[in-house]
Amino acid sequence: MESNLIQKGWLKRVVKIPGTDETITYSGRGLGTEKCIVSGEEFVSQSEFGWFVPEFDFNHNNMNFIVQARIWPWPWLSLRSLEVWYAPRKVDTWQR
Numbered sequence: 008m009e010s011n012l013i014q015k016g017w018l019k020r021v022v023k024i025p026g027t028d029e030t031i032t033y034s035g036r037g038l039g040t041e042k043c044i045v046s047g048e049e050f051v052s053q054s055e056f057g058w059f060v061p062e063f064d065f066n067h068n069n070m071n072f073i074v075q076a077r078i079w080p081w082p083w084l085s086l087r088s089l090e091v092w093y094a095p096r097k098v099d100t101w102q103r
Contacts (some may be wrong), residue, residue, distance in 0.1 A: 018078070020089050029067075033074055033089055043074050070094045 014021035018035035032044040042051045043063050050065045063074040073092035079085045 018084065018086050020086065022091065024091075024093055027093075029093075031072070031074065031091060033076055033086075035076060035078060035086065041076070043072070045072065 011023040011025065012020065013023055019033065021030065021032045023030050029046055035041045040051060040053050042049050045067045048067060050063060052063060061075060065072055071094055075090040077087040079087040
C-alpha cells in the first residue's frame with residue numbers, strides 16, 4: 008500500500024495513510040526524545056542513552072501502528088529511511 012508524503016524536513020516526515028483519515032507525523036528533533044503524532048494524538052518515546060529510538064509500536068483507535076526510523080548519524084543527523092506498518096500491513100518505505 009502506498010501512502011502520500013505530505014511534508015518532508017530535517018528529522019521529520021508527515022504522511023497520509025490511503026483509505027483512512029489518519030495522518031502520521033514522525034519527529035526526531037527532540038533531545039533524547041522522539042515522537043509520532045497520529046491525527047493529533049502524541050506518542051512520545053525517550054531514549055535512555057540520549058539517542059534515537061529505532062521503532063515505535065503503539066495503538067490508536069484500536070489499530071496497531073509500527074513506525075521504524077533509521078537515522079544517519081554522521082555527518083548530518085538525517086533521516087535515512089522511515090517504514091510505517093498499519094494494521095498490520097506495510098504502508099510504505101521512504102529512503103533518503
